[in-house]
Amino acid sequence: MYTDLKAFIDALQLETIAESRKEELQTLIDYLLAKKAQALPIQLNFICTHNSRRSQLSQIWAQAMAVYFDVEAKTFSGGVEVTVFNKTAVNTLIKQGFKAENEGAENPVYSLSLADNLPEIKAFSKLYDHPDNPSKNFAAIMTCSHADENCPFIPGAEARIPVRYEDPKIADGTPQEAEVYAARSKEIATEMKYVFSQVQG
Template sequence: MYKDIKKSIAELLVLPISNERKETLSALVAYVQHKVTADLDVNINFICTHNSRRSHLSQIWAQVAASYYNIPRVFCCSGGTEATALYPKVVDTLVNTGFVIDKLSEADNPIYIIKYADSVMPIVGFSKTYDHLFNPKRGFAAVMTCVQADGGCPFVAGAEKRIPIIFEDPKVSDGTPEQTKVYSQRSSQIASEMFYVFSMIKTNRC
């Protein structure tokens, strides 16, 4: 992994996680552990209304956490109940954390290549619906990251498990002097919780 990301990880690993949040995360821990123990692919689709902020941060940090803890065959993706665009402040926040990001297009819904190490495939980031062709059609956990998607999308076709893990929307800070701080805090919270999830996984390897 890139040096700056390793530094960011060292900082987020010491962030406190309440027992209440650990309980919220326990369903995802159990799902991942079941798949790893059975030597199966771990497919996780992080879902939010617009697939523009929290779902992308969750997808990206979960993939990095799986790599960090050497959890095999983890494939994270994200989607929304509608497609918009990956919000630019999310990109800025990730770059400030140490990711290397290239924009492949200047369209209304740009496609980004997101790298955290030279030795692994980059993450492809763009806004899409949760059932987009880019995402798995069956055999995945649907992790609902916002209240609106959780309430408005009670059934996710193809999902083996539906897991609500709600994060506060950093959008509330848009256009304010606190925006950079709020986005950084939300990214760090999501990262620390995804690292907690994968730190709890026991593999079959010695």
């Protein structure tokens, strides 16, 4: 894992997570533990409306924490509409230690890497049932209330788990934009660190 990325993860403080939030995260932890106990593949599809910010950040941080804690898991993301992976979200991840390259203009495909010897994460806005995503034996992790309420059925999902985050889009175009995105990304990273810390070993 890249030095800067590992240092960022090392510094995340799990005690900043409220006990009430840990209770909300327990359903996801229980799902992961059950899969691990049965030696079954772990596949997580993080879903929000536009697959632009929260679901992308959640997928990428969950994959990073799986690597960090040596938990075999594959993470994915999707939306109920196709837009674009928000550039401020991408730049936030780069500042926090990932490396990224992109190709395409209208809906760029970003190749994010955690280390030179690990597979890249292909990140772009897509529907939750895109061919790149699993069609069965996965958990649908609902990261926004709009997608959770307006997408009552996710075909192929064996579990549906709400892990909602406030949309950093509220700060778009303001002087606080970079700060809000950094804070949201750090919040998601911290919670994914907590979740996967409960599954390691």
